[in-house]
Amino acid sequence: MAANTIYTRICTLHFTGPVMNSACPWATDEKDLNALYNSPYTGGVTTRTATEYGFKEDTTIHQHAFTPIASLNNYGYSPYPLSRYLIWIRSLLQNSTSPKPIIISITSSRPSELAYMINSIQLLRRELGDPSAPNSRIGIELNTSCPNIADKPPPSYDARTLLFLLHPLVEAVRKDPTLTVGIKLPPYVIPSQFTDVLNAIQSLQTEGEEQNPIAFLTCTNTLGGCLITADEVGMKRIEGKEWALAGGYGGMGGSALHAASLGNVHRFSNLIDNHPSLPMRQIAIIGVGGVSDSAGVKRMQAAGATMVECATALGRFGVEVFEKMQV
Ligand SMILES: Cc1cc2nc3c(=O)[nH]c(=O)nc-3n(C[C@H](O)[C@H](O)[C@H](O)COP(=O)(O)O)c2cc1C
Numbered sequence: 641m642a643a644n645t646i647y648t649r650i651c652t653l654h655f656t657g658p659v660m661n662s663a664c665p666w667a668t669d670e671k672d673l674n675a676l677y678n679s680p681y682t683g684g685v686t687t688r689t690a691t692e693y694g695f696k697e698d699t700t701i702h703q704h705a706f707t708p709i710a711s712l713n714n715y716g717y718s719p720y721p722l723s724r725y726l727i728w729i730r731s732l733l734q735n736s737t738s739p740k741p742i743i744i745s746i747t748s749s750r751p752s753e754l755a756y757m758i759n760s761i762q763l764l765r766r767e768l769g770d771p772s773a774p775n776s777r778i779g780i781e782l783n784t785s786c787p788n789i790a791d792k793p794p795p796s797y798d799a800r801t802l803l804f805l806l807h808p809l810v811e812a813v814r815k816d817p818t819l820t821v822g823i824k825l826p827p828y829v830i831p832s833q834f835t836d837v838l839n840a841i842q843s844l845q846t847e848g849e850e851q852n853p854i855a856f857l858t859c860t861n862t863l864g865g866c867l868i869t870a871d872e873v874g875m876k877r878i879e880g881k882e883w884a885l886a887g888g889y890g891g892m893g894g895s896a897l898h899a900a901s902l903g904n905v906h907r908f909s910n911l912i913d914n915h916p917s918l919p920m921r922q923i924a925i926i927g928v929g930g931v932s933d934s935a936g937v938k939r940m941q942a943a944g945a946t947m948v949e950c951a952t953a954l955g956r957f958g959v960e961v962f963e964k965m966q967v
Pocket of ligand 1: 689711716952
């Protein structure tokens with residue numbers, strides 16, 4: 641697909657192909673982001689989740705491992721603060737004429753801090769002329785589903801806590817409707833979890849609005865609380881080192897997660913397509929979980945995904961994996 645051809649849109653974001661990366665450590669620094677952006681096979685790029693001040697990463701604690709069918713990680717967020725991503729993205733987009741968008745993944749447990757972060761993204765969008773352009777080259781994804789933060793359970797497992805965090809996003813979109821925002825959700829397993837989230841999102845709408853302020857749902861993040869033994873990842877079992885990751889538990893991605901992610905995409909997509917509220921029916925789904933080839937992309941699309949992403953396959957095979965994922 642030519643670099644400037646539009647494949648699909650989610651609100652103001654115009655993607656140049658059907659596949660892209662999801663937030664992960666292989667989208668951490670300027671080199672990663674440039675490689676992902678310059679690949680002719682990515683239709684967009686997502687950054688690793690950034691916080692206002694950067695996450696204190698400790699390589700003796702925060703790790704990942706691969707088995708033939710899964711990845712397991714116990715990372716927090718990017719060690720780089722949001723301000724660093726904004727410098728890299730400014731330079732990348734100033735030197736490109738492609739409409740390919742960059743979705744900046746951010747998180748915070750404090751609405752006031754989130755509002756501040758969104759404002760600094762908006763300053764960059766204005767500087768780049770994004771709000772007055774026919775398409776926006778920067779979107780925002782709020783990560784509400786990292787399972788690895790000990791003292792902060794993912795807000796997306798509790799609809800009321802989630803709602804509390806969505807208000808700064810909604811305010812920003814109301815002030816500037818050219819801003820496209822979405823939320824990263826965890827793998828849900830029972831029907832009421834899906835309807836609770838959708839009810840919370842619907843409650844953000846006001847009378848007469850044609851589009852819900854939340855433009856997309858990214859489904860799914862990793863499944864938390866998983867355990868993989870050192871043997872399974874080919875590590876020699878030594879005394880006190882029986883698990884693949886320091887501390888044992890982590891979030892699982894890769895093929896082993898695929899059926900759950902596909903189920904989440906399908907269920908959300910069905911509920912949204914048949915929703916009685918028109919603004920709710922405009923919400924797009926980005927499918928992610930266990931996709932590494934074109935067959936996986938087609939399954940996600942059949943389940944209702946507008947765009948399809950991967951993290952584990954990117955970590956395992958590098959940026960070249962997006963060529964194998966073309967449909
Ligand atoms: C090592 C690793 C780190 C991740 N870090 C993030 C992150 O910072 N933010 C986020 O929203 N998701 C993160 N994820 C989740 C992925 O974006 C993705 O949702 C999940 O892994 C399922 O996709 P996959 O099967 O293609 O890996 C991470 C996944 C992996 C494997």
